[in-house]
Amino acid sequence: MVVAQDHAVPEGRSSSPFWTIARRDSLAGFLFIAPQLVGISIFVLIPLGLVFWYSLHEWNVLANTFTYTGAQNYRMLIEDTNLLEVLGATAVFSSGLVIFNLSLALLLAVLLNQKLAGISIFRTLFFSPVVVSLVAWTIVWGFLLQKNGGINGLLQVFGVEGPNWLREETTAMISVIVVQVFKNVGLNMILFLAALQGVPNELYEAARIDGAPRFKQFRRITLPLISPTILLTSIITIVGSLQVFAQIAVLTQGGPGLSTTVLVYYLYQQAFQFHFFGYGSTLSILLFVIVAVLTFAQWQMRKRIVFYES
Amino acid sequence: MNYHRTIKSAVAAMAIALPLGSSGIAQAQDAVNLRMTIWSANEAHLKLFNEIAAGFSKDHPNVKVTYESLPFDTYTTALTTQIAGGNAPDMAWIFETAAYDFVNSGALYPLTDTLKAAKGYNLEELSATAAERWSKDGKLYAYPFSTSPFAMFVNNDAIKAAGAKTPAELIAAGQWNWDNAIATASTVGQSGKGGLIIRDFNYQIWQNLASVWNGWGASPWSADGKTCTMTEKPMVDALTFIHEAIFKKKAIPGPGENVDFFAGNAAMTITQISRASLLPKDKPFSWDLVPLPKGPAGEYSLIGQAGIGVMQAGKNAKTAAEFIAYMTNPENSAKLSQFFPSARKSLLNADVLKKTNPLLSQEQIDKVVISGIATGNVIPGHTGFAQIQQAVRSGLDAVWRPDADIAGTLQKICGQIGPLLKR
Secondary structure, three states: OHHHHHOOOOOOOOOOOOOOHHHHHHHHHHHHHHHHHHHHHHHHHHHHHHHHHHHOEEEEOOOOEEEEOOOHHHHHHHHOOOHHHHHHHHHHHHHHHHHHHHHHHHHHHHHHOOOOOOHHHHHHHHHHHHHOOHHHHHHHHHHHOOOOOHHHHHHHHOOOOOOOOOOOHHHHHHHHHHHHHHHHHHHHHHHHHHHHHOOOHHHHHHHHHOOOOHHHHHHHHHHHHOHHHHHHHHHHHHHHHOOOOHHHHHHOOOOOOOOOOOHHHHHHHHHHHOOOHHHHHHHHHHHHHHHHHHHHHHHHHHHHHOOOOO | OHHHHHHHHHHHHHHHHHHHHHHHHHHHHHOEEEEEEEOOOOHHHHHHHHHHHHHHHHHOOOEEEEEEEOOOOOHHHHHHHHHHOOOOOOEEEEEHHHHHHHHHHOOEOOOHHHHHHOOOOOHHHEOHHHHHHHEEOOEEOEEEEEEEEEEEEEEHHHHHHHOOOOHHHHHHOOOOEHHHHHHHHHHHHOOOOEEEEEOOOOOOOHHHHHHHHHHHOOOOEOOOOOOEOOOOHHHHHHHHHHHHHHHOOOOOOOOOOOOOHHHOOEEEEEEEHHHHHHOOOOOOOOEEEEOOOEEOOEOOOEEEEEEEEEEOOOOOHHHHHHHHHHHOOHHHHHHHOOOOOOOEHHHOOHHHHHHHOOOOOHHHHHHHHHHHHHHOEEOOOOOOHHHHHHHHHHHHOOOOOOOOOHHHHHHHHHHHHHHHHHO
């Protein structure tokens, strides 16, 4: 506003100046977001365009050929007999991860939202896996989940013979989900904790005076008031679940069979192991569409499930 | 006047500086930096490679050779990613399983002419069988610098403690066959230690099972590579034998069980002889190295190979080929053979091999190394191997269960890889 006053049009001039307040504000706005726009262009938009371009080609890296094939890779996508199984594994992984992660994060946040001595130690403890190297975390879990590993050793103490966690289809998927949840649940827990601490105490007091039991208070007051955070964490977790790679590569390499071959790992195999960069790019486009549709759907859902959004 | 003097001085300075500058540019253009990707980060290996590079630079002062160690597990992926990114190395080590992909795609610069032209190189003494996978249309596209036989390392202490017969005893009695080898492994396996470890197999790298199924005369595909032969009797019998050894006899650690032979925790392991360097020095055990046991189809051996190729995409392919010729000449091959057994006939004799493999006895060298390299088949490989490997690995997961339908599973695998083999 000060800028506008300094450069106000002097009295007596007939023509209006080019740099109006609105234009100056627009320019300032564009300049502020310019670094971000440059970053998005270089690291998101241009690669996205290139990936689409590659998806229309057959790129043989070793033979150094790059041949335009039109929609052939997209036809291959439809005819790929493994793709349904891969998408199924992706759906199971993502839904399992989101449900388990958000439920556990909310439970931990509620439990840790107490004013007790030493509570910050527990908060730190649950958050600490978030800052541990993902690969190191996964390798350690890989040892624990071996047939003769730590977890089965512990079970044996209680006379239970544990399964071959990473070599059986059901337990392999459960294991990968649990490893991923324990790694990142602390992040969602902190977000929930912050949201819980933002709920005014007066509301609970009023509810208590009205005789509302604890669970009803949680359902009627807490959940609606933290719904924006639930939406945020669910979007972050779903998008993150669709990008899972290191855990699969380290723990199961997509097996047994294709049971833990999620879309990103399948894409990696096609592009970087089998050298089908064109088809790998087509799978990337599919992943992009899935993420975009899910995110759009979640934003639409916010009108129904999110309350008190500022 | 001052102005003119300044102009003159500037012109004179440029007259002197430009030729100097351009000669500097010319020198910079002559400088050649060669990069070789390798999967070893072993200090002793790198020391030897650097010595060889320094020797080459004596005759070619403008050439500098550097080695880039890439992780073993993801080596080929990292290499092809470099190529895709326009950052291809000048030279690269290549796994035997990926040889067909690299040789047939035209990614490699032909080496035959350069090797033949190198003074004292004597290409003719390179074993033809060793060069087969690395050649196309009579031209060698990568030099097989390592031809290493698979053999069985034995922990005699563990076997004797379990009360079983050692392979040496079985060999002396003329009974060194797979049935007796598994009986020994089973006795040790049920005593609490591991029985037989097929090293690096780990229920993923199934091609290493060729060290067993070759004894049945089995092969995953036909000699021309076009037809899946996993449903044929030798393969079904061999995999049934392996399955029983794992799940009934407890002779081979099951899926998800990690046992380290070189830590003294197992009776036997099948691996390449170069792994002798892993034998423990602090807490040594009585060890032996014996040939692979005789199978129903008779005696056999298996070799693993590694080649060095020059990338066509590199900027200095001709100089790189000259470096390969220097690196693998008879003198340097002899040095390399202390780590990587050579396929040169002049180096395949007991005297040379004894010097380069001091841990091995004369008998072990004769029976395991020389015989193995001379008669061994190379580990299975195929064009598009990574995709075939993955399809078979994924399919074989159904075999690694106690209640597996082996014949049915192999039928499914052939259905999956059949079209890939015909490509």
